[in-house]
Amino acid sequence: xxxxxxxxxxxxxxxxxxxxxxxxxxxxxxxxxxxxxxxxxxxxxxxxxxxxxxxxxxxxxxxxxxxxxxxxxxxxxxxxxxxxxxxxxxxxxxxxxxxxxxxxxxxxxxxxxxxxxxxxxxxxxxxxxxxxxxxxxxxxxxxxxxxxxxxxxxxxxxxxxxxxxxxxxxxxxxxxxxxxxxxxxxxxxxxxxxxxxxxxxxxxxxxxxxxxxxxxxxxxxxxxxxxxxxxxxxxxxxxxxxxxxxxxxxxxxxxxxxxxxxxxxxxxxxxxxxxxxxxxxxxxxxxxxxxxxxxxxxxxxxxxxxxxxxxxxxxxxxxxxxxxxxxxxxxxxxxxxxxxxxxxxxxxxxxxxxxxxxxxxxxxxxxxxxxxxxxxxxxxxxxxxxxxxxxxxxxxxxxxxxxxxxxxxxxxxxxxx
Amino acid sequence: xxxxxxxxxxxxxxxxxxxxxxxxxxxxxxxxxxxxxxxxxxxxxxxxxxxxxxxxxxxxxxxxxxxxxxxxxxxxxxxxxxxxxxxxxxxxxxxxxxxxxxxxxxxxxxxxxxxx
Numbered sequence: 001x002x003x004x005x006x007x008x009x010x011x012x013x014x015x016x017x018x019x020x021x022x023x024x025x026x027x028x029x030x031x032x033x034x035x036x037x038x039x040x041x042x043x044x045x046x047x048x049x050x051x052x053x054x055x056x057x058x059x060x061x062x063x064x065x066x067x068x069x070x071x072x073x074x075x076x077x078x079x080x081x082x083x084x085x086x087x088x089x090x091x092x093x094x095x096x097x098x099x100x101x102x103x104x105x106x107x108x109x110x111x112x113x114x115x116x117x118x119x120x121x122x123x124x125x126x127x128x129x130x131x132x133x134x135x136x137x138x139x140x141x142x143x144x145x146x147x148x149x150x151x152x153x154x155x156x157x158x159x160x161x162x163x164x165x166x167x168x169x170x171x172x173x174x175x176x177x178x179x180x181x182x183x184x185x186x187x188x189x190x191x192x193x194x195x196x197x198x199x200x201x202x203x204x205x206x207x208x209x210x211x212x213x214x215x216x217x218x219x220x221x222x223x224x225x226x227x228x229x230x231x232x233x234x235x236x237x238x239x240x241x242x243x244x245x246x247x248x249x250x251x252x253x254x255x256x257x258x259x260x261x262x263x264x265x266x267x268x269x270x271x272x273x274x275x276x277x278x279x280x281x282x283x284x285x286x287x288x289x290x291x292x293x294x295x296x297x298x299x300x301x302x303x304x305x306x307x308x309x310x311x312x313x314x315x316x317x318x319x320x321x322x323x324x325x326x327x328x329x330x331x332x333x334x335x336x337x338x339x340x341x342x343x344x345x346x347x348x349x350x351x352x353x354x355x356x357x358x359x360x361x362x363x364x365x366x367x368x369x370x371x372x373x374x375x376x377x378x379x380x381x382x383x384x385x386x387x388x389x390x391x392x393x394x395x396x397x398x399x400x401x402x403x404x405x406x407x408x409x410x411x412x413x414x415x416x417x
Numbered sequence: 418x419x420x421x422x423x424x425x426x427x428x429x430x431x432x433x434x435x436x437x438x439x440x441x442x443x444x445x446x447x448x449x450x451x452x453x454x455x456x457x458x459x460x461x462x463x464x465x466x467x468x469x470x471x472x473x474x475x476x477x478x479x480x481x482x483x484x485x486x487x488x489x490x491x492x493x494x495x496x497x498x499x500x501x502x503x504x505x506x507x508x509x510x511x512x513x514x515x516x517x518x519x520x521x522x523x524x525x526x527x528x529x530x531x532x533x
Contacts, residue, residue: 120505168418168527170504178506
């Protein structure tokens with residue numbers, strides 16, 4: 001890659017979300033905005049080698065893209081005259097006399113977030129569109145992240161953009177009466193992106209670092225543009241989780257459970273900062289599920305060892321979480337915390353009530369196997385581990401479970417002999 | 418933009434509405450007045466029962482008539498409103514006020530505009 005290309009790629013990676021958001025605001029159209037930015041990038045490759053790399057490449061690209069778009073709109077006779085006029089007035093209103101260094105692209109990304117995560121779009125479309133326009137990821141990168149084909153991903157994005165345009169999905173931050181509900185949709189999309197990076201369903205690797213970082217970046221952006229304690233909670237939850245990534249797999253790429261992780265590999269600086277941020281959110285007194293999950297994650301992060309973990313607190317937090325989210329998965333986690341406090345029998349009893357609902361959920365059987373082991377019941381543990389192995393589609397998880405099964409089987413035959 | 422709100426519900430599902438049929442009628446009347454006052458209402462009608470429906474198609478120059486609706490589904494089209502709204506968000510806001518949203522489904526779709 002030449003130096004020019006390197007600078008251009010960096011500028012686009014850093015600022016394309018912001019440039020696109022601003023262009024979409026002016027045109028009210030995703031495709032026109034993307035085309036204009038692409039044209040500007042091509043122009044940069046032509047002009048920068050002779051004129052030099054501008055001081056503020058992002059501002060240069062923004063201005064160039066707007067000029068290209070104005071030209072195109074002027075030529076486009078199908079456009080309704082009145083609308084065209086307004087767009088041109090908006091575009092030309094930018095202070096051209098401002099020096100490039102002072103030039104600031106208006107931050108329209110919050111609007112774009114609400115549009116991309118509009119509940120009238122499917123979850124898959126929300127994820128793809130958010131990563132494409134706000135994250136500046138290429139269609140190929142998104143397709144790879146979601147283990148889908150490039151054609152399918154492109155189709156999904158195209159369809160979503162068409163719906164935004166034709167169904168009248170507004171390009172706006174929702175009004176105060178809708179804001180709370182719609183903000184939840186944005187938070188959920190970001191969290192889904194993050195989860196996707198960790199689950200790697202049917203994938204070979206357990207984490208996809210870039211996707212996780214992108215989700216954290218988006219949450220930080222949402223939090224900065226629209227500060228709300230639950231968004232803060234979401235950001236903390238993801239940061240705590242991500243801070244433990246280095247310890248999650250060993251040198252051979254094998255998965256390491258929280259219990260056996262080398263805690264010195266955790267990113268303690270991030271943990272400390274995140275903890276301070278979470279405390280700030282809690283002080284505002286508007287609790288919600290993300291803040292509580294972040295607190296649980298934070299408790300783990302701050303424990304010196306598995307044995308030193310404050311299970312009492314964690315169990316209480318899970319109890320609080322069930323008030324917001326009574327799903328069987330949350331109840332499963334609450335029961336595991338209870339078991340780790342030493343109350344194994346009651347935990348096992350509450351797990352039995354969840355079996356019907358979680359009969360296809362791998363972690364349920366892995367967790368119940370754990371409880372059987374705590375009670376010394378190796379036969380039942382092996383039985384549940386087999387079911388967990390059958391259900392997992394992630395190769396690394398599978399290897400982890402197979403190892404565990406082997407260890408239990410060896411212990412079992414030792415005691416029997 | 419104009420949005421068509423298509424009102425679907427399963428036969429008999431009205432009975433789950435709190436206050437019964439009388440309350441549904443009153444709430445529909447209230448919705449109509451509110452939408453008119455807000456300048457959102459273009460037009461709207463309720464349709465007779467699905468049992469009155471006739472479906473028509475022409476194939477190979479021959480017109481075929483069928484007794485019954487286009488699609489035999491549990492939820493059937495029972496009426497519509499044509500609403501003038503700023504965007505989809507406003508259309509959704511009004512659609513959720515239609516009483517049948519509480520026991521049926523409202524589908525909103527923009528009316529297509531053809532360029533001259």
